[in-house]
Amino acid sequence: MVEEEVSMVDITSKPPVYREASVRGLIKLKPQTINLIREGKIKKGNPFETAKIAGILAAKNTSQIIPLCHPIPLTHVDIQTRIVDTEKIEVFTTVKTEAKTGVEMEALTATATALLTIFDMVKQYEKDEEGQYPATEILSLKVESKTKKSSS
Amino acid sequence: MVEEEVSMVDITSKPPVYREASVRGLIKLKPQTINLIREGKIKKGNPFETAKIAGILAAKNTSQIIPLCHPIPLTHVDIQTRIVDTEKIEVFTTVKTEAKTGVEMEALTATATALLTIFDMVKQYEKDEEGQYPATEILSLKVESKTKKSSS
Amino acid sequence: MVEEEVSMVDITSKPPVYREASVRGLIKLKPQTINLIREGKIKKGNPFETAKIAGILAAKNTSQIIPLCHPIPLTHVDIQTRIVDTEKIEVFTTVKTEAKTGVEMEALTATATALLTIFDMVKQYEKDEEGQYPATEILSLKVESKTKKSSS
Amino acid sequence: MVEEEVSMVDITSKPPVYREASVRGLIKLKPQTINLIREGKIKKGNPFETAKIAGILAAKNTSQIIPLCHPIPLTHVDIQTRIVDTEKIEVFTTVKTEAKTGVEMEALTATATALLTIFDMVKQYEKDEEGQYPATEILSLKVESKTKKSSS
């Protein structure tokens, strides 16, 4: 049997303080798809707005998606999207709360969900003739910064 | 007002056929963390088993995480994890079903969730002195193959 | 691309205070159906008790149903149902909390869900010969009052 | 104790056939708010796109929101929004499936959620000086049509 037993960190005695985390993510798409996004011609709807909504909902549901995350009363989720160049889109998320533990997993979950939603919104343009996705790839997902500040 | 209106693809008239999708994902961790995983010494529990369970649950919940995905009765989800080298871990997911539409978003959502869960399980070892994560990064998430076969 | 970017209101710096919201809703049913409810003869079960339970569960899940709502630790949800006249039923909901933002969306979501559940419980009696619902209609859903009180 | 016992309809022996349901809903807002929507100036984001996404997600989650609804593999959800006049917005939803039971509850749940989301997106403009909503009201929610067709 395993030595490592699954266990949630006990945060009972930690004081609730202001916490913030920012995460950056990057997805590679075909240049033609980036053009269609730029021109507002994606048939399933605006990929950026849909991605933001999906990401915000996922941030709030993190403690049901990542097994050992504590439930945290998020006070703000901000998701920005940006066309970086002819084949890359960036998602940048900031999550804020006043809680006993940090919110980097919430920001990561929101950003991953936003990137996956962009993939879903444009996947019909990314497929090749055999129905494969040779060009599409999430290239990076990284915590940019984490802040903790006592409220006093 | 936007030109692009959000709309779900209508799959009513498509016949249900056998469908499969495989997705590969990669996360970069510190070599010390990889060693701790190898030795079974991660304090929060086995990161690979926890990641697999989180990924399987997420695959089954994809139509609530990605807004325009159809609900699909998955018949199999398999998630494999592997230490690639001194600083990379790979997650490889295969999803199967008999349905009117493909399961690449389910495989992507499962893999992303498994990678995020690995991050969460080891994050205490990845933090530097200032509580930041300079080394940790999801490096890739990509559909490896997608198959469709009429059941006859 | 859209000018309006989806964004959650930042409530981080607001103090948690006592908050209450009341919502009234009205559904029109056929007089025969109202009679069956009065006599306790609805085959699928008591529509009022089922509606209250569904409404309470929905109130607690509002931040997953309405995309930009903050998660709020509700401390009370009360749902009252009443036969108004021969063809109308009223649902009246009060939600209470101590939080950084108001709970009118929680009370609205609970009331809408309770009304929809009443519809579902009695829909077999509301159908005409062609399976249509010419008489059934949710007639109103309105915030009756909203209160905010500093706890001191 | 109650005579009416809660019970789910047994649909085991019904054949799966094509099913469709359409629902119309109406919300009353202040003329100034309608103008802001028309001009694309709602600060929280585009209310129509957000409402559509929330409605589609709710349609797919109906069997968890309305207690006695069966889980149904929806194959299409379409939500249209329209400014009716200087103070009314209409939401019109069509849901399709191939299933053993109808989808009117799914179309109703989607439409109610879309209307509530519009409310949430514009509520800052609807409040009066005392923080009340004297003008805002969901005016109607009604099944427009229900269709059942054997697939042969």
Place this chain on the structure above:
Amino acid sequence: MVEEEVSMVDITSKPPVYREASVRGLIKLKPQTINLIREGKIKKGNPFETAKIAGILAAKNTSQIIPLCHPIPLTHVDIQTRIVDTEKIEVFTTVKTEAKTGVEMEALTATATALLTIFDMVKQYEKDEEGQYPATEILSLKVESKTKKSSS
């Protein structure tokens, strides 16, 4: 690292057939509480109706509660409650479907949730002076029968 790797059973190639499972559960309460239930005097509401609704919802959500369960389109859930004697209540659940795998976990999850809900509805009467529950206990949860029948 563990030898046993978490893996979902692959049911892709199994034909969908009629399936049924029945589960019996038993909870022990104080005789005074049983009397209050009998007289319809439980302050939080009818424990049997609330338990049935909670159980039906849980049955439909089993694949999100039990990690390796497949999503199954349930066609019927029936939950019966019965006062067995002066200190025991029985919950008996039958679940039906037409699917590639059995529904005993769905029937077990529904029954467990119904028993827990009964506990919650009456817990104020079960507490002793020190706030403990010396008498209350779920005594049994057992699959009574499982049926599989090819539909031809």
Place this chain on the structure above:
Amino acid sequence: MVEEEVSMVDITSKPPVYREASVRGLIKLKPQTINLIREGKIKKGNPFETAKIAGILAAKNTSQIIPLCHPIPLTHVDIQTRIVDTEKIEVFTTVKTEAKTGVEMEALTATATALLTIFDMVKQYEKDEEGQYPATEILSLKVESKTKKSSS
């Protein structure tokens, strides 16, 4: 119509204090199955680790599973599993929080879910030749202790 109306307890005015609850549960399995668990040979994966993860997730989701439970920000969930003898496994759960109401329902829900997950993980070894489960039974689920302490 019912006398007993479903109603959530109003906890608005209660102060948040430290709360803890412990629950013990017991499941009976066949001796051969217990041996397979001991030897780490369960084909679907480690039943104890999977049960712990399922239990922790369920604890955090209690207010959506048990209708009248308040949402509570859990600060710790600990689940221990133990082979008691040749045919019994014990699950022991402790839940902690700082909240306006107790967490015994959270500890009960976690334990029940862990026991059900163990059942699911080993059910292929528990079936007899006719696909029935004559030996398998959840034998007990009981609150061991409940603590409340003002934080000052």
